[in-house]
Amino acid sequence: MDLAMSTAFQPMTVGEIIDAMIKTPNPFYWKAFDGSTAGSPEAKYTVNINSPEGLSYIVTNPGDVGLARAFVTEGLTVEGEHLAHPYGIFDSLRDLYAQFQKPDFSTMAKILRSLGSMGAIQVQPVPEVERSSWIERKLRSGLSRHTKERDAEVISDHYDVGNDFYELFLGEAMTYTCAYYPEEDASLDEAQENKYRLVFDKLNLKPGDTHLDVGCGWGGMVRYAARQGVKSLGVTLSREQADWAQAKIEEEGLGDLAEVRFLDYRDVTETGFDGISAIGLLEHIGVDNYKDFFNFMHDKLHEGGVMLNHCITYPDNHKTAKGTFIDRYIFPDGELTGSGTITKSMQDIGFEVVHTESLRFDYMRTLRDWCENLKGNWDRAVQLVGLPTAKLWGMYMAGSEWGFEHNVVNLYQFVGIKLDDEGGRAGLPERRWWNDSVF
Template identity: 50%
Template sequence: MSIAEMVHSVLDGPLTLGLRAYDGSSTGPPDSPRALHLRTPRAAAYLATAPGQLGLVRAYVAGDLDVDGVHPGDPYDLLVDLSAVRFRRPTAAAAVEAARTLGVKGLAPPPPPPQEALPRWRRAAEGLRHSMPRDAGAVSRHYDVSNRFYELVLGPSMTYTCACYPDAAATLEDAQDNKYRLALDKLGLRAGDRLLDIGCGWGGMVRAAARRGIHTLGVTLSGAQAAWAQQALAEEGLAGLAEVRHSDYRAVRESGFDAVSSIGLTEHVGVRGYPAYFAWIGDRLRPGGLLLNHSITRPHNRRQETGPFIDRYVFPDGELTGSGRIIAQAQDAGLEVLHEENLREHYALTLAQWCRNLVEHWDECVAEVGEGTARVWGLYMAGSRLGFERNEIQLHQVLAQRPHPDGATRLPLRPWWRP
């Protein structure tokens, strides 16, 4: 049995792109603009021992699987093709023939690429899920890759969260500036006010607030992010107004803030941690203080762990749910929800631009972090773009307030910000 025949034995329907294998066999539409190239026997072993998403990812990240007609910095078109492919279990006879073809060595799982984290069930030694030590390790794994790599991919704003596009023709930098403008306007902050930004990343929100004269404290679990942000604050002459700490947000003891912003942190908290998360935020706000919670969500309100690729290569321990559950948990913690909106399509535009940046700076990115890691990020960002476009994931901003004791909001009757 050839490798191409093995692939056909697990397909449920036609192959929508080409395939070439190291044994010389091929299949799929001969005129397809894209084709999978299984370069080595290890590629076949990855696919055979981890059928489905994980095997494909391992072979691709390790470089044993290439794709003709697709740049690894933006494999979006490949993922569109693969989304139309359906698989089935092989018959007993086909499985026996495949085993003969691969041999004993080909049926032994090869070591995964070094970019792969342990499966969830083997992470107990790192602490309980969403404990401070385990969260610190997960965040470091993702964000401490290389500040230079992120500069190349994210652009000058160094903002790794969804932008807000005033129109589809806006540049990424304009859209990120507009996102921070929108967040600060929703929070109604003025010069002299105090803002706590949890999960602050490289300090984009911190710097935007400090430029308005707002006293801002940002916290991040990434040491590399904190160092970069502190340097950026110093270079802009903002160090007297703002601080970024290398810290878990739960270690912040200050309170009485006029506002709390959480932009891209909730995804790391864990759904079961929402009650404590929102209660903690409420305790940090003064009466009448506002929270802006900006996070990736599902289009349903069930708790759902991320798939094997995201969990092992991108965000270990990640889980998502819907905006309804986030709103309910904020309300149960005593916060009054004032407004919410979905920026799903904006995130698809953001991710498309990040992929373009990765393609443009591919050689430098590979020199900085290695080709395997660069492939992971291209795959992750292109796949996420497709998920946002197809409404498999969303991005919601929720605005809430810690109520005054008398129940008054002391806010305008209608939204006070420009969309």
């Protein structure tokens, strides 16, 4: 007789399974499709487990990936927060991850038999939003991490979800990187313009100079530099970004000074730039490739030229873990490290790093504003990209907002100078030459 069907076996309820996997106090109240519950009804948030499939994702991969799979497939829903800005749940999620426990062997066997009795103990299909990006790419033969071909696929997978979708939450600035708020109550567009002003000033650019922006997105930095009389070239691996940016350049009458190309930065042939900006690119490079990246940028500058690197970091100098929610669903092949590692990498190839600073709370505010914009345009977002993708963006942006507030991640800018053969700065000032102009 099949043991799973034995009359002596009493399947566990979903609530009992949750209780076996999460130590008390459980930070959520759980309600399940079989009518059972777990945790306290007094918990701030209620989690609904809507299907055996959703339960299976949680049991077989406890943590952020399993919860995300259940979330995007509607196997799990949370009461009490808007899907576009579920910021409040992340305090409870932090507590939940600390409370996960591995059941003993006999309990785990009973859990699996109980899943079997529900028809859930099988290989669950990978959610469509994941299968089309991560799994397919992983199975593609011959593409090592950070080859030109694979980098192009990864960037396209994230950024080519549709310009119309990004316009819903990025605002008029159409800028997908940390803003710099001149005042706490400044608008998102004001803060993005102030960020471009800060980068431009740190690069010490003047009318007639030349500028390269690698990983330029929709060309906001390029157009800002051109409006100041600087000849600016931007490159991006997203075709949709490049087409949008070039059309905007023509619309604003900046074609004589500004250009955005659909191009890998490694294929830029021009050299002798006065300034180079990399705003939100290093996260895609890979720590093992920093030496080659910064060498390339160093070679593209003339003596006395300045590079500004603006990127997300960890608060210390360890590498990112793989297989997490962000790596699997949002930025495949992304990798972070600490600001010390980045400073060392720039110094090791010859940059004099004259300034570093954290903009952590500015990114917290930026993400807050993006989430609120997405919330205000939620129905249109779901119409454009579908509910699973819209939910993912809301979850990852709200989670990132929480992460910046709590120093799980940080955002740094680094200013490096290419010195001449005698160690001189070719006329650059000895001390800081830019104005912060921030509260």
